[in-house]
Amino acid sequence: MIVRRWLIQAAAVAALAVALGCSHGDNGSYATVSGVVTNNGTPVDGAKVTFHSTVESGGQKGGSYSAATDSSGKYVLATAGKDPGIPPGLYKVTITKADFKGELPKDIDQGQLEASGMARNVLPKAYESLATTKLSVTLETGKNEGKNFDLKGEASGTPTRAP
Numbered sequence: 001m002i003v004r005r006w007l008i009q010a011a012a013v014a015a016l017a018v019a020l021g022c023s024h025g026d027n028g029s030y031a032t033v034s035g036v037v038t039n040n041g042t043p044v045d046g047a048k049v050t051f052h053s054t055v056e057s058g059g060q061k062g063g064s065y066s067a068a069t070d071s072s073g074k075y076v077l078a079t080a081g082k083d084p085g086i087p088p089g090l091y092k093v094t095i096t097k098a099d100f101k102g103e104l105p106k107d108i109d110q111g112q113l114e115a116s117g118m119a120r121n122v123l124p125k126a127y128e129s130l131a132t133t134k135l136s137v138t139l140e141t142g143k144n145e146g147k148n149f150d151l152k153g154e155a156s157g158t159p160t161r162a163p
Contacts (some may be wrong), residue, residue, distance in 0.1 A: 043073030
């Protein structure tokens, strides 16, 4: 009788542990990433660096996460919404920099500008879309520093569009 009760309790504890482990998915494992973007060796200010997850879960594609570069070409992707980073894994990377000729309306942001097609990408075309980029990176849980990208080539001049 005691052995039977012990087995039932052990099975209940094991089932609870499995349920708790499965309900939290990756259980808080996140990656942050930083690096420098250069074009032919020159730092790129104001570029949009986008990480596109290659992982599918439950038939759904993974997310995309973006960061902008500063005047030294440095980008940092440390949070995504309420999460302290992005899921670890393999990402394809696209990089664009929108340039608009003329006066920009005060109530338009870069995302709207890109979606409208009014801006031109001033970086090489090879890096602007998932179909053409050869940039990829695997992010581990924790800090991923020094993920640098040196773009090669001339400006594309094509209208920028959100990928």
